Amino acid sequence: MNFIKNAYSGNVEWWRYLVGTLIIFLAWQLVGVLPFMGAIGFKVAQDGDLSVLENLTTESMMNIFEPNLTLFLMLISFAFGLVGVFIVCKYLHKQSIKSLTTARKEIDWKRVRFAFTLWGSVIVAMTALAYFMAPEDFIWNFKLEKFILLVIIGVLLIPLQTSFEEYFFRGYLMQGLGVIAKNRWFPLIATSVVFGMMHFWNPEVDKLGPVIMVYYIGTGLFLGIITLMDEGMELALGFHAANNLVAALLVTADWTVFQTHSILIDTSEPSVGFDILIPVVVIFPIVYFVFAKKYNWTNWRDKLIGKIN
Numbered sequence: 001m002n003f004i005k006n007a008y009s010g011n012v013e014w015w016r017y018l019v020g021t022l023i024i025f026l027a028w029q030l031v032g033v034l035p036f037m038g039a040i041g042f043k044v045a046q047d048g049d050l051s052v053l054e055n056l057t058t059e060s061m062m063n064i065f066e067p068n069l070t071l072f073l074m075l076i077s078f079a080f081g082l083v084g085v086f087i088v089c090k091y092l093h094k095q096s097i098k099s100l101t102t103a104r105k106e107i108d109w110k111r112v113r114f115a116f117t118l119w120g121s122v123i124v125a126m127t128a129l130a131y132f133m134a135p136e137d138f139i140w141n142f143k144l145e146k147f148i149l150l151v152i153i154g155v156l157l158i159p160l161q162t163s164f165e166e167y168f169f170r171g172y173l174m175q176g177l178g179v180i181a182k183n184r185w186f187p188l189i190a191t192s193v194v195f196g197m198m199h200f201w202n203p204e205v206d207k208l209g210p211v212i213m214v215y216y217i218g219t220g221l222f223l224g225i226i227t228l229m230d231e232g233m234e235l236a237l238g239f240h241a242a243n244n245l246v247a248a249l250l251v252t253a254d255w256t257v258f259q260t261h262s263i264l265i266d267t268s269e270p271s272v273g274f275d276i277l278i279p280v281v282v283i284f285p286i287v288y289f290v291f292a293k294k295y296n297w298t299n300w301r302d303k304l305i306g307k308i309n
Contacts, residue, residue, distance in 0.1 A: 003103045003231045004178035004187070004308055010095030017176035020088040024168060027084025032077025039073055040064060067259050068149050071248075075153070078161035085167045100171045102232030111230070111295075115238030118290065120246045122283070127250050127264070137268035138251070146261035147249075154245050154260075162240035169195045169220065170227045170236050178308055185305040188224045195220030199257075207255040208270060218280035225288070228304055229297045239287075 043064065065073065089095050101107050131138055169191045177187035196217030199205070204212050223236040244258075251264040291297065 002308075003228065003233075004175050004184060006099040006103055007093075007095065007175035007179045009099045010089075010093040012093070012176070012179045014180050016092055017172075017180070020092050020172065020176075023088050023092070024081060024084040024172070027087075028077055028081030028164070031084075032080035035076050036073040039069075067261055068146060068153060071150070071258065071260055072153050072157065075157035075161050078164040079157065082160055082164040082167060085164065085172055089172065100167065100175070102234060104232055108232065108234050111232070111234035112238040112241075114294075115235040115291075116242040117238075118242075118287070119239045120242035122287075123242065123246045123250065130266075131264065134268065137266060139265040139267060140263075141252075141261065141265045142263050143261060147263070150261045151249065154248050158245045158248060159241045162244050163237060165195070165198075166223070166233050166236050166240055170223055170233050174224065174227065182308045183306065184228060184303065184308065188221070188228060188304060192217050192220035192224050195223075202257045203255050204257065208276070212276055215276040215280060218284070222280075222284045222287075225304065226291060229300065230291065230295055231303075235291060 064070070085100075086097060089097060089100050098107060173191050173194070174187045177190055178184060181187065196213050196219075199216040200213065223240065226235045226239070227233050248258045248260050248262060250262055251266050252258060252260050252262040253266040253270075255270070297303075
């Protein structure tokens with residue numbers, strides 16, 4: 001059983017991964033952005049206010065619409081990207097979605113649910129602890145109707161967003177770079193760095209500085225390690241979905257990429273040490289330990305840096 005070797009069930013010539021990556025990127029960043037740009041065009045035509053188009057930046061685009069609509073338009077691009085991954089996998093590589101997901105005979109949905117429940121519970125516990133330790137740092141923001149709509153949008157689209165990122169980075173690129181490089185360490189490092197750099201234009205970087213890339217790249221490394229150790233993406237899929245969905249529902253801040261009608265608004269100044277280093281160097285290793293014990297992970301060296309024969 002070997003997750004990266006699953007790629008050999010289809011066509012693995014290097015040029016296919018180059019073409020496939022381009023197709024996926026265009027589906028995500030070109031086709032997927034059309035609904036957002038169309039909505040902006042409709043608003044300009046409706047209001048007759050061309051000033052919206054002046055100095056149009058990523059940050060200003062986030063403030064044009066009501067938060068739930070902005071979230072919907074933001075997330076829909078990832079749905080197009082996910083469709084692009086599946087089309088490239090099926091028609092360009094002649095590979096099944098199952099083989100892109102796991103080395104097991106079937107996708108293990110119990111693993112997805114366990115990782116989602118585990119990490120979702122951790123986020124809830126950490127948020128509750130932060131609230132009770134410093135309630136003055138939070139504003140109660142619960143508005144029933146807007147929150148219900150947020151839940152609907154979040155439940156339907158955030159798993160598509162996180163699944164796209166997992167299927168693209170921990171699935172498509174991990175397998176592709178693995179069969180090209182003939183080892184495991186290069187795809188692990190490369191996909192982690194690229195995943196982290198994808199977040200470089202997030203508003204969090206402006207707030208905290210480039211040091212936050214330690215968290216983003218560290219998270220990519222964490223997701224890559226659990227994928228290789230578990231010979232499948234199920235744990236990464238569940239973890240990532242919980243991370244984004246539960247956080248979007250519970251708490252937001254004016255400097256985060258997701259501006260939502262969450263239950264709480266965090267008004268505190270973020271701490272570089274706690275918010276960035278603690279998850280990477282303390283919490284993630286604990287999660288490694290839990291997963292390793294539950295799923296009997298062994299042979300770490302070969303699975304993480306071994307060769308692909």
